[in-house]
Amino acid sequence: MLRSCTAGLRSIWALRGRREGAPRLSMDLQPARRLFSTEKVIHKDWALPNPSWSKDLKLLFDQFMKKCEDGSWERLPSYKRTSTQESEDFKTYFLDPKLVEEERLSQAQLFTRGFEDGLGFEYVIFKNNDEKRTVCLFQGGPYLQGVPGLLHGGAMATMIDIALGSCTGGAVMTANLNINFKRPVPLCSVVVINSQLDKLEGRKLFLSCNVRSVDEKTLYSEATGLFIKLDPEKSST
Ligand SMILES: CC/C=C\C/C=C\C/C=C\CCCCCCCC(=O)SCCNC(=O)CCNC(=O)[C@H](O)C(C)(C)COP(=O)(O)OP(=O)(O)OC[C@H]1O[C@@H](n2cnc3c(N)ncnc32)[C@H](O)[C@@H]1OP(=O)(O)O
Secondary structure (H helix, E strand, O other): OHHHHHHHHHHHHHHHHHHHHOOOOOHHHOOOOOOOOOOOOOOOOOOOOOOOOOHHHHHHHHHHHHHHHHOOOEEEOOOOOOOHHHHHHHHHHHOOOOOOOHHHHOOOOOHHHOOOOOOOEEEEEEEEOOOOEEEEEEEEOHHHEOOOOEEOHHHHHHHHHHHHHOOOOOOEEEEEEEEEEOOOOEOOOEEEEEEEEEEEEOOEEEEEEEEEEOOOOOEEEEEEEEEEEOOOOOOOO
16 A cells, blocks of 8 residues: 555656646646637546556556446546536526636636646546446545545545436536545545445435445445435526
């Protein structure tokens, strides 16, 4: 564990050195564009391996990519900026132009994807649509520290929220999230979040998940969540 963390940190610093000298080219570094523009923007998919990924994370990624070959599982892409379709889905409910300046909105990005490679949230989610479940592989980097050497519980809660949300599909909001933190997660280690849809009741989706170590021996957390499908007739702002 310690070895993979140190190796991870070494590659992070190597990357930082390279970046400070020569900024990496990325589609997401293009000038900000309007959120609801019809202009086609090509976004970088962040749910793919980069040099900061530990051996454990790469190994699990490869295993799940194999499972995708027969179509039973799919890898969910992940973007910094909301797609036009997603913006459209949520626009009716929340994005009142009076609340957020357009200039600010054009800078908006998913905060889990706002870190340099390896420093924050490194994750990929695989979904099994038939079984209504997802598996999220997550490596929490050094900028997510809470208690020294350990992952901050809020960072874990964020990943749990995203992992549970990935089981829902469509426009939903988290109404309730309940987490039992059972064991502290070492910083830079890889954890596996297994999430499932337990019950659908009208607009209410009841989900649950557990967070385990790669060898499955340690149960770090268990959580349940209630997500509500947004009602197009209602505005929440
Ligand atoms: C989640 C990701 C989704 C989509 C992803 C798409 C694009 C994004 C791209 C990348 C992925 C990024 C993932 C990011 C994940 C982020 C998730 C969040 O952080 S959401 C932000 C935190 N949550 C909120 O701010 C929600 C605030 N609350 C509300 O806006 C509203 O309360 C609500 C949840 C929208 C519900 O309001 P409604 O007016 O629509 O419904 P109600 O009539 O009030 O309730 C319906 C039904 O549900 C029951 N209920 C509601 N809340 C609760 C609760 N806390 N506990 C228990 N039950 C609740 C309510 O009693 C009603 O039940 P019924 O009477 O039996 O029908």
